[in-house]
Amino acid sequence: MQTTLILLKPDTVERGLIGQVISRLENKGLTLVGLKMMQLDDAIINEHYDFLADKPFFPSIQSYMKRTPVVAMAVRGKNAVTTVRSLTGATNPSEALPGSIRGDFGLTIDGNIIHASDSEETAKTELNRFFGGKDIFDYTKMIEEIL
Ligand code: CMP
Numbered sequence: 429m430q431t432t433l434i435l436l437k438p439d440t441v442e443r444g445l446i447g448q449v450i451s452r453l454e455n456k457g458l459t460l461v462g463l464k465m466m467q468l469d470d471a472i473i474n475e476h477y478d479f480l481a482d483k484p485f486f487p488s489i490q491s492y493m494k495r496t497p498v499v500a501m502a503v504r505g506k507n508a509v510t511t512v513r514s515l516t517g518a519t520n521p522s523e524a525l526p527g528s529i530r531g532d533f534g535l536t537i538d539g540n541i542i543h544a545s546d547s548e549e550t551a552k553t554e555l556n557r558f559f560g561g562k563d564i565f566d567y568t569k570m571i572e573e574i575l
Contacts, residue, residue, distance in 0.1 A: 429504060429505065429506060429508075430504070430505070430506070430507060430508040430509050430548055430551065431461060431502050431503065431504045431508060431551065431555060431564070432502070432503055432504075432508045432509045432512050432544060432545045432551040432555075433500070433501070433502060433503075433543075433544070433545045433551055433554035433555045433557075433558055433559075434453070434500070434501040434502075434503055434512060434542060434543065434544050434545075435498045435499070435500055435501075435542065435543040435558070436449055436450075436498060436499035436501070436541070436542055437492070437493065437498055437539070437540065437541055437542060437543065438492060438493065438494075438495035438496040438497075438498060439492075439495075439534075439539040439540075439541060440499070440533070440541050440542065441496045441497060441498065441499065442495070442496055443533075445533055445541070446499055448533070449529055449533070449541070449542060450501075452515060452529060453501075453503055453512070453515065456505075456511065456515060457505060458503045458504065458505040458508060458511065458512070459503065459504045459505055459569065460501060460502070460503055460504075461502045461503065461504045461564050461565050461566065461567070462500070462501060462502030462555075462559055462563055462564040462565065463499070463500075463501050463502075464499070464500050464559075464563060465497045465498070465499055465500075466497055466498055466499075466500050466558070467494075467496075467497045468493050468494055468497075468498060469494075470490065470494075472557065472558075473489070473490055473493045473494065474490070475557065476554070476557060477489055477490075477493075485538070488538055492538060492539070500558040500559070502555055502559060502564045508551075509544075509545055509546075509547060509548050509551055512544045512545075513544050513546065514528075515528060515529055516528060516529050516530060516542050516544045517529055517530040517531045518530065518531075519537065519540060520536075520537045520540070521533075521534025521535055521536060521537065521539075521540050521541065522534075522535065522536065522537070529541055529542055530542065
């Protein structure tokens with residue numbers, strides 16, 4: 429079982445798409461084990477996107493990620509990291525396939541709806557960054573007890 433980190437970005441919050449994106453994750457069978465709204469500050473944005481710090485578009489990421497609060501989620505399931513990345517689609521929504529979250533809801537790279545950890549190792553770092561070991565819940569669904 430893996431747990432991965434998802435951020436629903438400010439455009440998702442502003443456009444009222446939070447529920448629709450979460451539904452796709454739940455419909456897939458993934459389990460939400462952590463969910464909170466957070467206003468990101470420069471420190472956490474700079475840490476999270478440190479690998480992009482020398483890119484010309486870095487200032488636009490900084491301002492975009494602070495526009496509104498984001499929704500941070502911990503999502504659990506078998507192969508959760510790759511499953512969520514495949515539901516999410518390509519980074520640039522204009523290249524993301526229809527049927528994927530970015531393919532259906534996004535139009536441009538500067539508003540790409542969702543962030544999802546790209547490996548199990550990254551997920552551990554990012555879950556720690558956004559949840560700090562708190563507010564992630566371990567529970568069993570009734571259907572899992574029956575099966
Ligand atoms: P994310 O999956 O959060 O990880 C890296 C982020 O950098 C990506 O989503 C985009 O939000 C952002 N990004 C990547 N390339 C560009 C670009 N050319 N212009 C603006 N933002 C970008």
